[in-house]
Amino acid sequence: MISEADMTLGRDYRGIDPRGWLVSEKLDGCRAYWDGSRLWTRGGKVIEAPAWFTAGLPEGVALDGEVWACRGNLQTARLAVQHGRWARHLRLMVFDSPQAPGTWPDRMAAARKALAGARHAECVTWTTCRSRAQLRAEYFRVTQAGGEGLRLRAPAVDGYERGRTSNLLKVKSPCHLH
DNA sequence: CTCTGCGGGTCGTGCGGGTGA
């Protein structure tokens, strides 16, 4: 079984120098871990996903991501994951490839390759942070568009991490962005 | 001593499903 202990869990951003860190949007959906044949919630429950949703997910290749509808639609994702009501516009937004070696960009490249045939899954987009000002601008851009915040990845970490780590930070409040 | 980070526990919210009056 897959559970929280097998997944990367982040911490809160508290104002460290973000230059060089990798930035992506923090999506408000339901965490979903593909173990190569089934999807799991962070609580260790199997997600009963319809065939059209899992079609194209790579057999035997693990993926870490989020079942996501669109900004502000956490409820739509919850109805699917918890109650089996799958809206057609739901997607698996992938943000890691646990078995792939290398740094996060390496693993995202591997995930992108593995998802070549998937119609309802895609990799999240990301950029490299150049300055605090850029991070702040990105934060306000995303939140004003209805997004939850940002995720920061430490650039030099090799391999997928399990459990709590300070190499994955969430930016959910503007108060540390100065 | 104080401040900070970290782990663990608990609580709050929203929803649906099951049960009994």
Add this chain to the structure above:
DNA sequence: TCACCCGCAC
């Protein structure tokens, strides 16, 4: 039918 309480997500 409705009011609870529980389960499970964040």
Add this chain to the structure above:
DNA sequence: GACCCGCAGAG
């Protein structure tokens, strides 16, 4: 998810 509290290390 948020919040709180106790513990340990750094300053």
